[in-house]
Amino acid sequence: MSEDRHELALGMILQLVVVLNEDMTKSLERDGLTNSRAPVVWFLGQNGPMTQKELATAVGVSARNITGLVDALEATGFVARGPHPTDRRATLVSLTALGDKTARAMDRDKAELAELLFTGIPERKLDAFVDVLGEVLGRINRELERLKEAG
Amino acid sequence: MSEDRHELALGMILQLVVVLNEDMTKSLERDGLTNSRAPVVWFLGQNGPMTQKELATAVGVSARNITGLVDALEATGFVARGPHPTDRRATLVSLTALGDKTARAMDRDKAELAELLFTGIPERKLDAFVDVLGEVLGRINRELERLKEAG
DNA sequence: TATTGTTATACTCTATAACTATA
DNA sequence: TATAGTTATAGAGTATAACAATA
Numbered sequence: 172m173s174e175d176r177h178e179l180a181l182g183m184i185l186q187l188v189v190v191l192n193e194d195m196t197k198s199l200e201r202d203g204l205t206n207s208r209a210p211v212v213w214f215l216g217q218n219g220p221m222t223q224k225e226l227a228t229a230v231g232v233s234a235r236n237i238t239g240l241v242d243a244l245e246a247t248g249f250v251a252r253g254p255h256p257t258d259r260r261a262t263l264v265s266l267t268a269l270g271d272k273t274a275r276a277m278d279r280d281k282a283e284l285a286e287l288l289f290t291g292i293p294e295r296k297l298d299a300f301v302d303v304l305g306e307v308l309g310r311i312n313r314e315l316e317r318l319k320e321a322g
Numbered sequence: 323m324s325e326d327r328h329e330l331a332l333g334m335i336l337q338l339v340v341v342l343n344e345d346m347t348k349s350l351e352r353d354g355l356t357n358s359r360a361p362v363v364w365f366l367g368q369n370g371p372m373t374q375k376e377l378a379t380a381v382g383v384s385a386r387n388i389t390g391l392v393d394a395l396e397a398t399g400f401v402a403r404g405p406h407p408t409d410r411r412a413t414l415v416s417l418t419a420l421g422d423k424t425a426r427a428m429d430r431d432k433a434e435l436a437e438l439l440f441t442g443i444p445e446r447k448l449d450a451f452v453d454v455l456g457e458v459l460g461r462i463n464r465e466l467e468r469l470k471e472a473g
Numbered sequence: 474t475a476t477t478g479t480t481a482t483a484c485t486c487t488a489t490a491a492c493t494a495t496a
Numbered sequence: 497t498a499t500a501g502t503t504a505t506a507g508a509g510t511a512t513a514a515c516a517a518t519a
Contacts, residue, residue, distance in 0.1 A: 176448060177436040183455045188339050190462050197469055207486060224500060233488060238502060243485080260495045260500045285328040287465060288458045297327060299450035304334045307439045311341050314438060318348055358509060375477060384511060389479065394508085411477045411518045 198280055202273050203247060207232075209277070211240050212249055212266065216274025220265035222255060249273060349431055353424050354398060358383075360428070362391050363400055363417065367425025371416035373406060400424060 199209050214229045215221060221229070227237035241264055244250040249270035255261035266274060289297065343357075350360050365380045366372060372380070378388035392415055395401040400421035406412035417425060440448065 173445075174433070174437070176452070177440040178433060180440055180448065180452050180455070181432065181436040183452065183459060184338070184342070187335070187455065187459055187462070188342060190459065190466060191335070191339060194462055194466055194469075197466075205485075222500075232486085234501065235489080235503090236487060239486075255500095258496075258500080260493095262501070281332065282325070282329060285332040286325070288461055289328040289331055292454055292457065294324075296450045296454050297331065299447045300454040301327070301331050301334065303443055303447050303451040304331070304338065306443065308334060308338055308341065310439055311338070311345055315341060315345055315348075318345075356508075373477080383509090385478065386480090386512080387510060390509075406477095409477080409519075413478070 222261045366417045373412040
């Protein structure tokens with residue numbers, strides 16, 4: 172039955188989600204970060220200094236929550252708050268030297284993980300893999316859209 | 323460069339993790355469950371009544387935490403605590419009618435998700451997909467083992 | 474002595490709502 | 497009026513440590 176093959180494939184994806192999450196959490200812990208704080212450092216590393224409002228939108232959390240995350244990252248030395256050049260209501264959050272070093276380490280870790288996972292996989296198979304992954308991503312995104320509209 | 327292809331593939335996997343998590347969280351919310359409580363219901367559905375100790379091990383949380391999760395599931399009507407037949411220290415946790423119904427709905431939802439994701443994908447591609455996924459899972463599991471030994 | 478589960482305590486992440494300072 | 501960020505408050509999930517009841 173093809174249903175069994177489909178459930179097998181989904182089961183493997185779910186397993187991958189679990190172990191990948193475990194692996195990345197361990198890696199972040201070594202850097203002194205948590206799953207919630209890491210994206211803040213990462214976005215700042217990609218886009219440079221941002222207001223808390225922009226960070227909240229990028230990371231997808233509430234204003235209250237970004238205050239807490241930036242508090243924690245400031246207390247542990249990853250980011251610094253500074254004045255916004257034109258808007259005196261806003262705070263500009265930027266990476267410290269430690270934060271910048273950590274952001275670059277995250278980039279490096281991601282590249283290393285990609286190598287660990289895929290080095291030596293035949294190109295033909297990798298093509299099919301990426302192809303199926305793209306299709307699956309599209310389907311689940313459409314499903315999420317549908318759910319959002321339905322409420 | 324093959325490095326770019328590898329990073330592309332990893333990026334897609336990470337995206338999949340995000341949207342899959344979003345989709346499943348929404349589905350659990352509809353059932354009145356959370357990401358942390360759902361595995362408790364699921365394990366009870368798969369294995370029948372268990373002690374809290376067994377549940378804690380299965381789910382991978384502390385004794386303190388399983389007390390809290392079972393408290394919450396009991397308060398919301400998914401599980402019931404009962405005496406252990408032979409060990410008077412232990413509590414036997416079992417699904418209520420609602421819990422059982424929900425566990426079976428979770429099974430059904432998983433099967434439906436598998437169909438949504440994979441129906442119509444050519445068998446040849448699905449083979450390659452599962453093949454690569456298996457290899458990737460093996461690699462990351464070995465990496466986790468290595469990290470565990472290293473401490 | 475060892476184990477099962479609870480209480481005590483504390484930290485992280487999350488949200489909504491009220492408020493202050495600015496635009 | 498509207499927006500950026502903080503304080504107030506609350507709830508979920510997580511952990512370690514001390515403790516009671518039982519093995």
